[in-house]
Amino acid sequence: MALGTPSVMPGGDPAIGRLVRVAAPTFSFEFFPPKTERGNELLWQAIRELEPLHPSFVSVTYGAGGSTRGRTVEITERIATETTLTPMAHLTAVNHSVAELRNLVGRLAEAGVRNLLALRGDPPGDPMGEWVRHPQGVDYAADLVRLIREAGDFSVGVAAFPYRHPRSPDVASDTEYFIDKCRAGADFAITQMFFDADDYFRLRDRVAAAGCDVPILAGIMPVTRMSTVERSEQMSGAPFPPALAAEFERVADDPEAVRQLGVEQASRLCERLLAGGAPGIHFYTLNRSTATREVWHNLALPTVAAGG
Template identity: 80%
Template sequence: MALGLPSVLPGSQPSIGELIRDGAPTFSFEFFPPKTPAGDRLLWQAIRELEPLRPSFVSITYGAGGTTRDTTVDVTERIATETTLLPMAHLTAVNHSVAELRNVIGRLAGAGVRNVLAVRGDPPGDPTGEWIAHPHGVRYAEDLVRLIRTAGDFSVGVAAFPYKHPRSPDIASDTEYFIRKCRAGADFAITQMVFDAEDYLRLRDRVAAAGGDTPILPGVMPVTKLATIERSEQLSGAPFPSALAAQFARVADDEAAVRQLGIEQANQLCTRLLDEGVPGIHFITMNRSTATREVWLNVGTRV
């Protein structure tokens, strides 16, 4: 066993990579670690309300610069031991030495968690700021993938960017970087928020043309308020689709209409993606269950 980490026993948890390649589309939910007691209550309310839908897995994000490292691990451990859900922890390289990364990986392994999403991560405070590697850390996501894979029997996912990563100079470079991450040992990928099916399909096509065969799950988040649009642009570095933005602008003064339009658009998007043969849908919940449940009830029963 490399790195002196506890082994993740085969069969301790299903491999998300294997689930995704199994044939039937997966459905999964993403949560973020809470920062306050009220946020903690909101998170666990959403988890309990979504658990009966029996998602394929759930994921727990990781704060910029590792700011929620311990909370991410704590929530992942609790989901693994107190619910019927299959958890996946996000892990980022920002502000972490290799020793610290090994410690986090070891904690996850100790809880029987064998699924990890490896992302390089954004600098704390300013996602668009200069990315500076830890002097004793790793520089690229592909290095983090290798670190996790050498630590034990982990299934590793990576991030994909339909528009392109904000730091990639062009689409061709972005595709090359993605392929390198996958060949470093990634079993699957999950995209940043997708609002236009064509963006996802272009990503899938260019990866396939470059020789990549890693399954890519589209990340979907229903727009329930206009602030979601601005937030999505900050997180992904991609412009919100102009035609869709115009539709929301026409109902901007009616909160209920904005929410209804968001649900309808998410339904249409998921239906199109499933018709195009996506390996699954990854719902970004923002720790709220209602909108996700509505979309799930419309599209999940189709499969």
């Protein structure tokens, strides 16, 4: 079911779908478009501090309802032209017509961005609210994957959910939805954040049992504050592991102890994932570099040269 992609896209941009197969384990970082000038300064500080680690690629998220569309494109373009990093832009179907989506894909291609993460996206305002398709848009992430594939030579990633997507009625149907995205042309996937390695391995094994060999990168976010524990299910669709929550509760009154425990826990989780054969780790940075760099150093991860 895997669709082969070249190791280097037009313009010299490494194809992530190929990279995760030939250069595993990979590691990568995710950023989001900030809303303020101070936030923008922090974002670029984090990018500059993480760039020397030579990640396999970095990604830039797309706000709910396409709310950060312009900033996502601008930041991705700037990363492509002003840094040594390989950028991947997120693209969602919410509130966008097919014509708008094609225009965005074309603009990114003109900037040399040939790696895209195709997501249906959440409704603006309430992530669990009713999803309404744009009258001239698409219904599912699989449709968006096909649209990108038809637009040109791109490496396309999709989301995976170790526990299951909050909108999926059960694990079996969630697996079917994922397989549909792979059949549409996705050549790699990145999971939503999770905190239990067994959830990842169960996802990988059931996808493999369905005959799909698309590489699934593990999405990891170090817990640096108690609010992450409290909001875990809302952010990831999965309940925070009770035993791990108890560990954090014991140090809840000490913010620095919470942060240290979060870095240690993330490091242990990544070690187990890599030992179990995960093809890569994708760090959700929240536009900060310190905790991610600490985990990276704990793992003694190798640097990956551009293009694999």
